[in-house]
Amino acid sequence: MSSLHIPEICGAMLLPDCTLFPHGGLPLHIYEPRYRQMLHDALEDSCFFAVACLTGEETDDPAECTAPVGTVGLIRASREMEDGSSNLLLHGVIRVRFTEWIQDASYPKARLSPLPAIFEPESQSEAAIESLREAAESATRQLPEEVRNTVMEMSQQIDDPAILADVICQQFLHQPEERQQMLETESVAARIAWLCRELAS
Structure with a gap:
């Protein structure tokens, strides 16, 4: 892009x-x-x-x-x-x-x-990606196996934490206020932290 x-x-x-x-x-x-x-x-x-x-x-x-x-x-x-x-x-x-x-x-x-999306610090990007994958797995635990597999395969193909966060927001957030809040949150790290808390709960 x-x-x-x-x-x-x-x-x-x-x-x-x-x-x-x-x-x-x-x-x-x-x-x-x-x-x-x-x-x-x-x-x-x-x-x-x-x-x-x-x-x-x-x-x-x-x-x-x-x-x-x-x-x-x-x-x-x-x-x-x-x-x-x-x-x-x-x-x-x-x-x-x-x-x-x-x-x-x-x-x-x-x-x-x-408003470019840049994750900082870059040294923590792998940990952020792993946290997002775990949160997505937790959020899909009650869904059919084929849905869980599709979500996890998709997450495994993305190696940029900013992109993965946006993809998860698009797929998992349904409340208009939450979606707009995440769109307006400039810090990628803050988006990821919020997503991990919400999906884990």
Whole structure:
């Protein structure tokens, strides 16, 4: 993902109770005219748009009604339907802070500041990964064996603690408030510590 060029200004879909994590997938049905235009522009350009979580009733100024941190996603697949709507899969790429909302746009559009995920200290990354794997194993103990095996195989394939934490957040966290809290937590070590406590319990 590091080789991808994230646009400085990007369209954003404002969704209630919806948080997309980097490395996670989000299926979407695009039907509003403004978002149809956003999708068209994205497909003609970089294939990126952001997801921002609404914190209240939507207003004319997204700064008043959205969380400050969201995720830029890459359109992996998009299919236009006969009625003009589209079904697509958005793949999360990187956390971003919405630093400015563009007021004269026909759909929500923001200036972005990327928030790279870096685990520090690097010397403790292996221990962090092992703790996450143990927590995921504990959280899936009551699930069918094939589900447990799939989760553990997935975790064994990831050797970056920041990526593994985001993948686990995407899969295991279901409460909107918790998901947004973890998206906004800048310290990867703090995310991992919180996840290990929650999953173990």
